[in-house]
Structure formats: C-alpha cells, structure tokens
Amino acid sequence: MRVLLVPNPLNPAAVASAVDLAAWLSTSGFEPILTADDAASCDLATLGVSPREIGEPTLVVSLGGDGTILKAAHLLGPAEVPILGVNLGRLGFMAGTGADHIREAVTAALAGEGRIERRSTLAATVQMGGRVVGRYRALNEVYMGRGASMRVIDVDLLVNDVLVSRMRCDGIITATATGSTAYALSAGGPIVSPDVSCSVVVPVAPHTIASRAIVLSAADRVEVRLPNPQRRDACVAVDGESAPCRRDIESVTVVRGEHDVLLVKLDGRDFYELVRAEFLGG
Numbered sequence: 001m002r003v004l005l006v007p008n009p010l011n012p013a014a015v016a017s018a019v020d021l022a023a024w025l026s027t028s029g030f031e032p033i034l035t036a037d038d039a040a041s042c043d044l045a046t047l048g049v050s051p052r053e054i055g056e057p058t059l060v061v062s063l064g065g066d067g068t069i070l071k072a073a074h075l076l077g078p079a080e081v082p083i084l085g086v087n088l089g090r091l092g093f094m095a096g097t098g099a100d101h102i103r104e105a106v107t108a109a110l111a112g113e114g115r116i117e118r119r120s121t122l123a124a125t126v127q128m129g130g131r132v133v134g135r136y137r138a139l140n141e142v143y144m145g146r147g148a149s150m151r152v153i154d155v156d157l158l159v160n161d162v163l164v165s166r167m168r169c170d171g172i173i174t175a176t177a178t179g180s181t182a183y184a185l186s187a188g189g190p191i192v193s194p195d196v197s198c199s200v201v202v203p204v205a206p207h208t209i210a211s212r213a214i215v216l217s218a219a220d221r222v223e224v225r226l227p228n229p230q231r232r233d234a235c236v237a238v239d240g241e242s243a244p245c246r247r248d249i250e251s252v253t254v255v256r257g258e259h260d261v262l263l264v265k266l267d268g269r270d271f272y273e274l275v276r277a278e279f280l281g282g
Contacts, residue, residue: 001110002031002057004081006072008064009041013088017063017102018042024103030110033057035075056081059109059264065089066182070239073121073139073261082116084109084264093181093274094119096265105266114266119178119194120218121257126236126243127250136238139261140179144224144252145171145204147233147245152207154228159201160221164214170205171234172224174254178261181279183240189213191279193271199256222254 003025007014018034019042025032032047039048054075060083062072069085076083085095086102096114097105108114124142126134136142146153155172157165175184180192180200189202190213197218203211216222226232232248 001029001059002033002055003106003110004054004057004060004072004075005032005034005038006060006062006064006068006075007034007038007042008068008071008089009038011064011088013099014063014068015042017086017088017099019044021061021063021102021106022047025106030058051075055079059084059106061086061106061109062095063088066091066094067240069094069263070139074137074239076261077137078259080259080262082109082262082264084266091278093278094178094263095267096263097267108266109264114264117194117263117265118260119263120176120197120260122174122176122199122254123257124174124236124238125253127253128247130250134236134243136236136243137257137259138179138238139176140182140239141173141175141184142252142254143171143173143183143204143237144234144249145237147235149233151231151233152205153226153234154231155203156225156227157201157203158223158225159214159216161223165203165211166227167203167211168207168231169203169211171203173200173202173204174222174224175200175202179239181275184213185279187213190215191275195271199254218256223251224254225251 007018022032036048056079062085087095122138124136177192202213235245236243
C-alpha cells in the first residue's frame with residue numbers, strides 16, 4: 001500500500017516528520033513515496049517519484065499548513081484519494097489532526113477511522129486570442145486580476161450567460177465553499193460552511209459602491225470577460241499559484257469540477273469552532 005507524503009520543504013518540523021514517517025511506514029509494511037523535489041529536500045531521494053508516477057495511493061499525508069493540503073490536492077489531480085492534513089503551519093483550517101501523535105493519526109486514517117469530508121472543486125478555462133490556452137482545477141479559488149502594469153481592469157461578470165455586473169476593479173475571485181475562508185474572505189466575501197454546495201464570486205477593490213459578493217448555485221457557470229482591449233493586462237491565479245500569462249486574456253470561465261477532494265478529519269473539531277478560533281478571536 002502506497003502512502004504519499006507531502007511536506008512543506010521550508011518547514012523544518014514538516015521535513016523532520018516526513019523523515020520519521022517514511023522510516024516508520026517502511027518498517028510497517030507500507031511504501032512511502034514523495035515527489036522527487038520533496039524527497040530531495042528531505043534527503044530521501046530513493047523514495048522520490050515523478051508526479052506522473054504518483055497514481056492513486058491509499059492515503060496522502062500532508063505535513064504543513066493549508067497551503068500544503070492545496071499542494072497535495074493538485075498533485076493528486078482527479079484521483080479521489082483521502083488526504084490527512086497534519087497541521088504544522090500557521091493556519092490549519094483544512095487539517096484533520098494536529099502535530100501530536102502523528103503516527104497514531106496516520107494509523108487511524110489507514111484503518112479507515114475518522115470521517116471523510118468531500119470538498120467540491122472548480123474547473124477553470126482561460127481563453128486568449130480566440131482560443132482556449134489553459135484548463136485548471138482549484139480547491140480554494142480562481143482569481144483573475146490586474147497584471148504587471150498594476151492598472152485596474154474593466155470586467156464583465158456573467159452568470160449562465162446573463163450579464164450580472166460591469167465594473168472596474170482589481171479583479172474577481174470565484175471561490176468554493178472551502179475557499180470562502182481564504183482569499184475571498186480577505187476581499188470581503190461571506191464565510192460559507194463547506195457542506196454547502198455553492199460557489200462565491202467576490203470583486204476585489206471594485207471602483208463602485210454598488211458591488212457585492214454573490215453566492216451562486218454549484219450548477220451555475222461563471223464567466224469573467226475583459227471587454228476593453230486597452231485594459232486587458234491581467235493574470236490568473238489558481239489556489240494562489242499564477243497560471244502562465246503570455247498575452248492578453250479575453251475571458252475566464254469557471255464551473256464546478258467533476259472530482260472532489262477528500263479530507264480525513266480525526267480531531268473532531270467543528271467548522272464553527274474553527275471559525276471562532278481562527279477569525280473571531282477564539
């Protein structure tokens with residue numbers, strides 16, 4: 001049984017935990033693997049594989065914060081494999097266990113204990129020059145906003161081909177319920193329980209007093225167009241990572257993704273307890 005370890009290579013505690021888990025899993029009859037880059041960072045080069053060789057492991061153990069869980073989800077691609085997030089970072093909103101008793105937590109996850117939360121994803125299509133130039137998958141959000149020139153952009157926001165809003169702004173965030181507590185929250189969007197099947201559209205720094213965040217059905221199709229050729233200096237970021245931006249973007253279309261992300265929860269913390277602890281001062 002393969003177990004994919006995904007550490008934050010910049011976090012010494014995560015690297016040490018990956019080394020310890022790799023040794024323990026090997027002696028326990030499991031096959032620990034890491035991406036080649038992560039394996040090199042942890043001095044575990046013999047356990048390194050290419051992203052194409054990951055396949056569908058039995059379990060993924062993310063060692064770090066929420067950003068490391070996002071990294072793990074992107075490594076898996078469409079494979080719906082349980083991810084156990086071990087919070088060794090600053091923000092562990094999606095984590096399933098803390099830093100204490102990591103081996104016991106991994107043992108429990110491998111035994112099928114705990115609960116599995118299905119988190120919806122987004123599928124984004126970027127169009128430039130009259131053709132599709134990129135397709136991306138997001139667990140948190142898809143953002144299109146102003147590029148290197150730092151000029152504001154003119155945006156048309158359409159839902160199911162209906163023009164909802166035309167505005168000048170820094171950008172537009174389309175987020176999942178999971179992503180509602182990430183960048184969308186910082187931009188003034190609502191906190192949404194991850195159990196809600198929806199997406200959230202949040203303008204970033206709109207140059208108007210008539211703009212609001214919108215909560216949409218998961219079945220709705222969001223399209224963000226840049227109608228003004230003079231204000232198309234924009235880029236796209238997916239879960240905080242920039243997508244290639246070689247020339248003017250014409251539009252970004254976002255729909256619900258076909259595959260969910262599975263998060264293992266062992267600590268029993270309620271979503272609203274996390275909201276209180278992380279955002280409302282405990």
